[in-house]
Amino acid sequence: MRIITGNDLKTGAVTWWTGYDWSLHVEDAVDAGADAEAVMAREVATCRVNGPYIIDGEKTADGVRPAHIKDRIRALGPTVRPDLTLKPADPEAREWVI
Amino acid sequence: MAESGNPTPAATEQFSAGLRFRDDVAADEPAVSLDAFLEQEEADSVRIEAGEDVTVLFPHLSRVRLIEVDFPKFRDGRGFSTARMLREAGYTGEIKATGDVLVDLIFFMRRCGFDSFAPDKPIDPSDAEAALTRWDNVYVPAADDRVPIWKLRHG
Amino acid sequence: MYRYDKYDQAMVDTRVEEFRDQVRRRIEGKMDDDQFKPLRLKNGLYLQLHAYMLRVAVPYGTLNSAQMRTLAMIARKYDRGYGHFTTRQNIQYNWIKLAEAPDILADLAKVEMHAIQTSGESIRNISSDQYAGAAADELIDPRPWAEMLRQMTTFMPEFSYLPRKFKIAIIASAEDRIALRWHDFALRIVQNTAGELGFEVFAGGGMGRTPFIAYCIREFLPTTQIFSYLQAVLRVWNRHARRDNIHKQRMKILVHDLGQEEFTAQVEEAFEHFLSLGEDFPPAEYDRIAAYFAPPAFEQGLSDEIDLSDPAFARWVERQVVAHKAPGYAIANISLKPVGGIPGDITAEQMELVADLAERFSFDELRSTHAQNLVLPHVKKADLYTVWQALVSAGLADANLDLISDLIACPGLDYCSLANARSIPVAQKIAERFADPARQADLGELKIKISGCINACGHHHAGNIGILGVDRKGSESYQLLLGGSGDEDTTQAKIAGPGFDEDGIVDAVERAVEHYRAVRSPNERFIDTYRRVGMDGFKEAIYG
Numbered sequence: 035m036r037i038i039t040g041n042d043l044k045t046g047a048v049t050w051w052t053g054y055d056w057s058l059h060v061e062d063a064v065d066a067g068a069d070a071e072a073v074m075a076r077e078v079a080t081c082r083v084n085g086p087y088i089i090d091g092e093k094t095a096d097g098v099r100p101a102h103i104k105d106r107i108r109a110l111g112p113t114v115r116p117d118l119t120l121k122p123a124d125p126e127a128r129e130w131v132i
Numbered sequence: 133m134a135e136s137g138n139p140t141p142a143a144t145e146q147f148s149a150g151l152r153f154r155d156d157v158a159a160d161e162p163a164v165s166l167d168a169f170l171e172q173e174e175a176d177s178v179r180i181e182a183g184e185d186v187t188v189l190f191p192h193l194s195r196v197r198l199i200e201v202d203f204p205k206f207r208d209g210r211g212f213s214t215a216r217m218l219r220e221a222g223y224t225g226e227i228k229a230t231g232d233v234l235v236d237l238i239f240f241m242r243r244c245g246f247d248s249f250a251p252d253k254p255i256d257p258s259d260a261e262a263a264l265t266r267w268d269n270v271y272v273p274a275a276d277d278r279v280p281i282w283k284l285r286h287g
Numbered sequence: 288m289y290r291y292d293k294y295d296q297a298m299v300d301t302r303v304e305e306f307r308d309q310v311r312r313r314i315e316g317k318m319d320d321d322q323f324k325p326l327r328l329k330n331g332l333y334l335q336l337h338a339y340m341l342r343v344a345v346p347y348g349t350l351n352s353a354q355m356r357t358l359a360m361i362a363r364k365y366d367r368g369y370g371h372f373t374t375r376q377n378i379q380y381n382w383i384k385l386a387e388a389p390d391i392l393a394d395l396a397k398v399e400m401h402a403i404q405t406s407g408e409s410i411r412n413i414s415s416d417q418y419a420g421a422a423a424d425e426l427i428d429p430r431p432w433a434e435m436l437r438q439m440t441t442f443m444p445e446f447s448y449l450p451r452k453f454k455i456a457i458i459a460s461a462e463d464r465i466a467l468r469w470h471d472f473a474l475r476i477v478q479n480t481a482g483e484l485g486f487e488v489f490a491g492g493g494m495g496r497t498p499f500i501a502y503c504i505r506e507f508l509p510t511t512q513i514f515s516y517l518q519a520v521l522r523v524w525n526r527h528a529r530r531d532n533i534h535k536q537r538m539k540i541l542v543h544d545l546g547q548e549e550f551t552a553q554v555e556e557a558f559e560h561f562l563s564l565g566e567d568f569p570p571a572e573y574d575r576i577a578a579y580f581a582p583p584a585f586e587q588g589l590s591d592e593i594d595l596s597d598p599a600f601a602r603w604v605e606r607q608v609v610a611h612k613a614p615g616y617a618i619a620n621i622s623l624k625p626v627g628g629i630p631g632d633i634t635a636e637q638m639e640l641v642a643d644l645a646e647r648f649s650f651d652e653l654r655s656t657h658a659q660n661l662v663l664p665h666v667k668k669a670d671l672y673t674v675w676q677a678l679v680s681a682g683l684a685d686a687n688l689d690l691i692s693d694l695i696a697c698p699g700l701d702y703c704s705l706a707n708a709r710s711i712p713v714a715q716k717i718a719e720r721f722a723d724p725a726r727q728a729d730l731g732e733l734k735i736k737i738s739g740c741i742n743a744c745g746h747h748h749a750g751n752i753g754i755l756g757v758d759r760k761g762s763e764s765y766q767l768l769l770g771g772s773g774d775e776d777t778t779q780a781k782i783a784g785p786g787f788d789e790d791g792i793v794d795a796v797e798r799a800v801e802h803y804r805a806v807r808s809p810n811e812r813f814i815d816t817y818r819r820v821g822m823d824g825f826k827e828a829i830y831g
Binding site: 259271 | 294298301309312325408439441442443444450525560575
């Protein structure tokens, strides 16, 4: 799948395109398909997102999994500070990244 | 050399078409390339591209009225040195910044000796005025008449 | 230490308002990110993996307690309760919101701090000796010149869009504590045969993907001519550097392309010109600044005795405490490298404790180091035990200065958008592998430096053992380098061979270290053994 991700302009938080809005959770990401470029151009113009780009990913039993480790770290948070990630209580989360 | 940084009201009004901080009549001939200028003894306006060696102009400065210095990308800072070197060489004619000239650069450009601007994209006049009047003092001298802070400290 | 006068204060205050206006225009959509990015970078604001990151300048590594408390307040109010000290003696925060960045800068300005030119294609924070003003071996305190350089290089109109970043360092001792020759431009304060002070000048160094060690461009520059000389160097570079490839625009590349002789000649010609303009800062300005750096009122007649009956304290003193120029005083290094911790990270509570210690025991002064540690520069020897107990209570009393667990590491792929691999987990695993204090002490001075990409923020080129994280077909891989140094005997580390995965690199480091133990001469440091025996034996030990 083609996932659009970026950072929220005002907060810098990692966001994922859900088809109609931006979510903090990679599970909400949709396959933007051939529309991805058009969506990015439109969203940049409305100043909601900073530096959006398209990544590869796949839908697995556990949800959406970005293909590259960098985007998995973005999706979760720093692997060296599990307390600051989106899943602080989940000891398995770090394994998902790696 | 150059006068104070405040744009005159008239200049501010014209800003969308460009801004000029000089009282003399603007040169009316189009600026020619550096090579063409060196070949044409009657030319009085010349255009310097980023990366061109401005020092070859120095022997001819007495016949120059306008020097355009181009900024192909705003991140390309070579034009700052070009302008300041021209002022250091005694040139008193017009130096115009052209190309990718952003409002956040014009204060430094004025300080390097630019006294007119013809940006590719128009600059908001109120933003320009704010940028040019923001700094009361400066740490270092440049090609303008601003007094560096160390001199203010020691009288 | 230096205090702002009304002019300095107005500069930072105005800068805050300028940036507030720029942020407003960005959020309102009057500027796109392409235009905004260089402006935010010149105020130290990056967009990293998880959020914006703000890098705050710690000019020449000197802080007072009020500043450190403000840094703690910022960590708590605007970030997530911690900060990270960097290899340029700065501090950065990882979870900043764009809309709040101007407020942070305003809070910093209240304690005479800023984030000006801590990133972007600009002249960065001036590095200096963390022991300045305290070191027994220094010729003179280099910080007055560092502060003058800070003012000279703040908002230089001609050099506001340089080809690339430009890093300056200054020291005044023969021992190099700041990786002098890894800088674009570096000054060592020296004395000529007539007894006059001047600068030995180095140019063209830098790490990154094409590392170069700076060469001596001038053996003696009168201190009063530094502004002219610096402008000459910058002008030659600004005019002639390539602008077509961001990886080839650092000054070191121009020096290499032109050759040292030609570069030197062009600088000298420009220098003559700048001298003729008569714009150099006068001695009176040096004197004004230097007055702020007058030595504190050290007590006289103090004992040099330290009660070392507590063995843990004795170990800490032996490792972390360095000779001070004043009798009865010592320089105390504070490790930010607890085993298993994140190199350079410090919590808001720790910052406040260190601020208290500085205020009570070190004439209100603190230093940050390029090795991502802190220093209390002026501690009475009689107070060392009290200081140590407080550090123990805060988890800041590790005794590992310059040992194998005192690793330098960049934030790596856990935080940084440029990184190819994570650095911190590798640093943690190595520190854990060698956690035994006796084993560390036996190995002696051994500097490991880890970068998560070729930009080399973790100084891997200068590591006795360097580690470089790379992306190998989508997974993290680590190259091992040997033989680098950022000290006075500067050398560039060489790649030992093929890369490893995360656990493999830790094993490889251990094999290199064990080889050193097997072949070292008595009292020989790792780097000296490597230089004596060469790469081959190490290669054999590492790759079998």
